[in-house]
Amino acid sequence: MHGNGFGRCKRHESGFLMNPQAHTPPLDGHRQQVADTRAAAGPGGRTYAAPFANVWDRLEAEIGARRGWTLVHADEERGLFTVVCRNLVPPGTDDLSVWVRLDEFGLTRVDMRSSARGGRRDFGTNQRRVASLIRALDKALGPGHRVRR
Numbered sequence: 655m656h657g658n659g660f661g662r663c664k665r666h667e668s669g670f671l672m673n674p675q676a677h678t679p680p681l682d683g684h685r686q687q688v689a690d691t692r693a694a695a696g697p698g699g700r701t702y703a704a705p706f707a708n709v710w711d712r713l714e715a716e717i718g719a720r721r722g723w724t725l726v727h728a729d730e731e732r733g734l735f736t737v738v739c740r741n742l743v744p745p746g747t748d749d750l751s752v753w754v755r756l757d758e759f760g761l762t763r764v765d766m767r768s769s770a771r772g773g774r775r776d777f778g779t780n781q782r783r784v785a786s787l788i789r790a791l792d793k794a795l796g797p798g799h800r801v802r803r
Contacts, residue, residue: 687776689784690767697784699765700791701757704799706733709762710754712794716787717752739768741779747771748780752787761801764791 691699702709710730717725717737727736735752750768757763766787768780792800 687770687774687780688767689769689780691765691784691788692767697781697788699763700788701801701803702762702764702795702799703801704762704795706754706756706762709764709791709795712791713752713754713764713787716790716794723750739783741776744775744777744779746774746776748776748783750783750787764788 688696690696710733713735714725714728717723717735720739722740722742724738724740725735726738727734733754735750735754737750737752739748739750740746741748748768748770750766753763753765755763766784768783770776770780
């Protein structure tokens with residue numbers, strides 16, 4: 655131990671002070687910070703009484719208009735958008751996947767998953783991103799198109 659004024663801290667070979675008695679639990683038990691509309695605990699996805707093409711076009715426009723978002727892949731046949739989102743606060747990069755499909759009743763279903771890269775803590779950024787994109791899509795399609803179940 656060193657008389658460095660930091661109690662039980664000692665200097666690590668890297669030069670940093672360490673406290674061998676301190677235990678910092680892993681961020682969220684090593685789970686990624688994820689918002690997924692398909693998960694039971696996640697935000698709800700959306701079902702619309704609007705043609706697939708209209709929903710797809712509105713999503714594509716909204717994704718393209720977002721600052722810090724880069725559309726990496728759009729596959730209309732598979733109904734998948736892959737987006738990289740850069741954050742200023744907290745700094746980092748997140749991955750966003752958006753699925754658009756027709757459900758068993760011929761209605762257009764939209765689900766999303768946003769996750770922080772590297773298992774870092776996101777402080778709710780992914781949850782807010784998904785909620786914001788869903789609200790924007792609700793607004794763009796109009797109140798009469800959302801199907802509540």
